[in-house]
Amino acid sequence: xxxxxxxxxxxxxxxxxxxxxxxxxxxxxxxxxxxxxxxxxxxxxxxxxxxxxxxxxxxxx
Ligand code: HEM
Numbered sequence: 001x002x003x004x005x006x007x008x009x010x011x012x013x014x015x016x017x018x019x020x021x022x023x024x025x026x027x028x029x030x031x032x033x034x035x036x037x038x039x040x041x042x043x044x045x046x047x048x049x050x051x052x053x054x055x056x057x058x059x060x061x
Contacts (some may be wrong), residue, residue: 002035003060011060019057026053 003010014022026049030036039049 005056005059008060011057015057015061019053022053022057023050026050
């Protein structure tokens with residue numbers, strides 16, 4: 001997955017957008033790069049996706 005978890009330089013500008021923006025991309029997919037598809041192609045529920053994003057961000061700042 002890109003950006004790589006733990007890549008602080010890559011994540012800083014994303015984190016700066018706020019968690020709601022990151023949750024939105026995780027749930028709906030990216031408009032910039034369709035490789036990041038809705039739900040990352042997973043069957044996870046919104047609450048589970050948000051927990052994954054929380055974990056990715058915690059590891060990347
Ligand atoms: C449950 C699985 C996944 C989660 C929770 C997830 C979450 C995220 C998040 C939070 C971002 C940052 C969005 C932003 O800056 O607004 C992101 C970006 C991205 N992800 Fe994922 N992702 C998942 C799966 C995947 C997979 C499977 C791929 C590729 C095969 C992928 C490729 C990408 C790419 C290319 C971006 C950058 C998109 C952009 O710049 O707009 N992701 N993802």
